[in-house]
Amino acid sequence: MNQKGLLIDMDGVIYRENHLLQGALDLVAYLLETATPFVFVTNNSAPTPEDLVVKLSHLGIKNLSARHFYTAAMNTADFLAEMHPRCTAFVMGEAGLNLALQKAGIPNDSINPSYVVVGEGPPATDKLVKAHELIERGARLVATNPDYWCPVKSNVTRPGAGALATYFEASTGRRAYFLGKPNPYMFFRARKMLQRHTSEVMMVGDTMETDIRGAIEIGMQACLVLTGSTKLEDLADYVYQPTCVMSGLDELLQDMKGEKPTDRLHSPTFSPNSQPATAGERYRHANPTDFRPRPRPAMTR
Numbered sequence: 001m002n003q004k005g006l007l008i009d010m011d012g013v014i015y016r017e018n019h020l021l022q023g024a025l026d027l028v029a030y031l032l033e034t035a036t037p038f039v040f041v042t043n044n045s046a047p048t049p050e051d052l053v054v055k056l057s058h059l060g061i062k063n064l065s066a067r068h069f070y071t072a073a074m075n076t077a078d079f080l081a082e083m084h085p086r087c088t089a090f091v092m093g094e095a096g097l098n099l100a101l102q103k104a105g106i107p108n109d110s111i112n113p114s115y116v117v118v119g120e121g122p123p124a125t126d127k128l129v130k131a132h133e134l135i136e137r138g139a140r141l142v143a144t145n146p147d148y149w150c151p152v153k154s155n156v157t158r159p160g161a162g163a164l165a166t167y168f169e170a171s172t173g174r175r176a177y178f179l180g181k182p183n184p185y186m187f188f189r190a191r192k193m194l195q196r197h198t199s200e201v202m203m204v205g206d207t208m209e210t211d212i213r214g215a216i217e218i219g220m221q222a223c224l225v226l227t228g229s230t231k232l233e234d235l236a237d238y239v240y241q242p243t244c245v246m247s248g249l250d251e252l253l254q255d256m257k258g259e260k261p262t263d264r265l266h267s268p269t270f271s272p273n274s275q276p277a278t279a280g281e282r283y284r285h286a287n288p289t290d291f292r293p294r295p296r297p298a299m300t301r
Helices: 024-033 049-059 072-083 095-103 125-136 161-172 184-194 208-218 232-237 249-256 279-285
Strands: 005-008 038-042 069-071 089-092 115-118 140-143 149-153 156-159 176-178 201-205 221-225 244-246
Touching: 005 184, 024 249, 038 184, 049 069, 069 072, 069 184, 072 095, 072 115, 072 184, 089 095, 089 125, 115 125, 115 161, 125 161, 140 161, 161 176, 184 201, 184 208, 201 208, 208 221, 208 232, 221 249, 244 249
Parallel strands: 005 038, 005 201, 038 069, 089 115, 115 140, 140 176, 201 221, 221 244
Antiparallel strands: 149 156
């Protein structure tokens, strides 16, 4: 693919349940060794970039710094600082969100804030009531991401910021604005960190609703890896399709090294024998018009 820069999702791509996924260590080592620009992009607003450096170090990925991470909290702070200088915010979230807003010069305000900003984290009842009152009095509602739920383990999920924002939409009648993936602003700001043109960057993610949709809508290449929330058979549910589909980061690394070049029509992922599939075989697996009912709402709206 000869990409000049990568945006890489984390949970479901790099790790799951505090365990590195196959190929993650080798891919990051290759990116560092070849000076390929990359940024980890996550919709989780709770951790700071420094927290993520420590987390990945414990998992075995060393030599990273805060500049390698861009979170939904940082994206929210960038957006508000750019759109509304000297604004204030009542924050419902963890340290990552509070720190990002502080760094952007957005003070915390529990009396008359410009915005109620909702991120990850279990909300206290008194803060729920306070936020409701502030929104009713005119504060605008902003969420760090639209995720209704997020995977924690293979069979365990947690509520996302989108679920809490939807609660306030129902209780106040006000509409929320959602940042993070798939909002194009997330991809725009993360791409700027790479100092590359959109056509020179590829998003690598495991979720069609956030990673792949946002990249495709901004005109960026998008690689779906099948190590997380989206399975191969799920592709039939979507009108938009990824640029390529791979079993995991080990297959992506082979492609980047030129050992096994692939594209969406000829990915070894589509063949049980790891042989390139024909266009007809791929179409059978991922016909974008062959929609199937979902037993559960999508991760985002």
